[in-house]
Amino acid sequence: MITKDNSPDYEYVSQKGLTREIVEDISRRKGEEKWVLDIRLKALEMYYALSMPTWGPSLEELNIDDIATYVKPASSMKDNWDEVPENIKDTFVKLGIPKAERDYLAGVGAQYDSEVVYHNIKEELLSQGVIYTDFDSALVEYPDLVKQYFTKCVPLTEHKFIALHYAVFSGGSFVYVPRGVHVTMPLQSYFRLNSPESGQFEHTLIIVDEGASLHFIEGCSAPKYNKFNLHAGCVELFVKKGGTLRYSTVENWSKNMFNLNTKKAIVEEDAVMEWVSGSFGSHISMLYPMSILVGDRARTEYTGISFAGEGQNLDTGFKVIHVGKDTNSVVHSRSLSKGGGKTTYRGLVRIMPSATHSSSFVDCDNLMLDDISKSDTIPVSDIRSSDATFSHEAKVGKISDKAIFYLMSRGLMESDAKAMIVRGFASPISKELPLEYAVEMNRLINLELEGEIQ
């Protein structure tokens, strides 16, 4: 599934570690304006000022001095796959990206290490005023629009790794959907981190204007090396009054990856934010998407699954803050652990006093496939309104003997029965994904289960 690419060509690889010189060098190579460099330098100061998290999985193995923060492939951004260098194109062909674009996507962005190598959008969306480009181009072509939103959803001070992100960010996507425009086919950005001992720090900024709608898909993968890689991307989402945004992610990082991604959405009046998330890869993941429901009647839903195998510690969850009146949030989380892997659901629901008549429902189901794995559930609720309804339910257990017995009585082998139950357990998430991604996710589950129950 995750293969090493053909020997790649790089135009530039930064020195390992993080210094002011490296940050200034990245900015100079990108030809950025001073205001962008100022943000990078301020973030660098924050990175040094902020401490490492004192909770969650241990990050002791991660040493920023072993990581190259900027790796530029020997290719500029193209809008035609034929112009993308063969060795890079091969990688994306193997991942099925050009075919997916032809079949059912409205636009595609493909990032290889630190730079976007391909970006394209269907003509009909351009004519409707939809902007979908790589983030570096957006800084040049739409500076006023970017300035209005950049760092406003996820501030530099959020945590140490977001400060790192802002200091060395490179690549990512920018999407603007104008008022009332419905993008009926999904847009997709795919992030491939190929270089060993390097980091990927893409920035994704999406603005869905009033009454507009969009489905955005994010895919991630990397080949496996013996040394650690780091992914510290940032996703800033703005859903304006009456808008709808679905953000789907299937992450399949290699098992030498520290995935410390930050995702946050600001959801205005009558707007809807939906998150669909599948986390399969990485050595350690700390990933907690967040919705802030600032407008009255804003809604959010999170549907996520994580699957931790040997040597993996996936610490994931969802955070929501209710500020507006009559706001609603629903969280469905599923996790599977096997082979000594550890999954943790770590979430937050905060209902402010202003969020009258608001409601929140959180449901966590955890399945352990053997007796050497671990599964923790750590949900926090912070309820400050007398007029809000909150409920949380969680379950941890193994595959039911009764269910296996029933399926075996219908002629299934024990291993097939178990695999069927696991796929059924994951189905609330896979059914939320476009068909092709649901198939991919089931394939990932089968791969993860290989040698265990099949």
Place this chain on the structure above:
Amino acid sequence: MRINMTPIPTCQNYLINDFDIKENLIPEFIKTCDLCDNTQINIDEKCSKLLQIKENYTKIVDLLDGDNKRLDFSFDNSCDQLVENIKFNVADFSHCSVTISYFAKSQFFHNGLLDFSVGKECHMSVVILSDVSAVDSLDLLSIKINLGEGSTLSLSVVDLSKGSTMSKRLEIDTPHDDSIVNIRTICLAESASVDYNYITRVLGERNVVDMKSVGALSHTDKHFKGCIDFKRGSRKSVGKEKEVCLILDDESKSLSLPTILCEEEDVDISHATATAKLSDKAMFYMNSRGIDEKEAGKIYLISLLSSLMIDLDDKVKEKILDKAGRMMYEN
């Protein structure tokens, strides 16, 4: 000073890992000892060190079959500080009960350690009542329980606090097989800060842990941290955790962290938390039967409390129901 850390800390800005105690509530004799330099001490460490420094009530209580022990502590002007260390040894095959009550109407400081060692095949009922109404008071209590094989523990914690800062830490270990733990907590708090940190470590096979908590808050900050930790080897064990909290005004805050830690696949664990209010439908029904909003709220709260009062004597039940009714009518 921050105390009563959860077994697994979560993100700092969730404000629930530990509990903040205002400096002015800490008596001078504590401020002068070394342990206050550490801002992350849990109550137990602190308590055990404190006891060495200033302990004014130490007792070892041996309980046999049929014993019903009652201990009442009242704070007043002549006695406004209590640092107690009480160890209960329960003999094998005993059916017994312990009721410990704390009463206060004026400013006090309390830091207690109750240590229960329960033998095998016992039926043990423990009731801990705090009926304290005193501003600028600090009420700390640590409870440690070690259960023997095949024993059943029924623990009722009743807090009727007004004006005080209260923190309770409960640690239960079930190292043997076939034990049953029922923990029932009632918290009716007004103008108070309350913090619960319940940790149950399930080590043996076929153990059952059932944790239930009902609270009603008026001008109160409440933390509830309930952790059921299923260690490897706790096969066929069952864990249930349920917390319901009514917030009676917008100045109150309920922070909850019902944690499940699981290293054993062959267990059955579930937890649920809710901040509840009477549904519009139920309220409409009550109104249509001539019951006004306040009375409907009172009936609802009492219905939540009733299943948690089974081990309490009538006098305590009456106190709870009186306070519940008054709180619903005053808000």
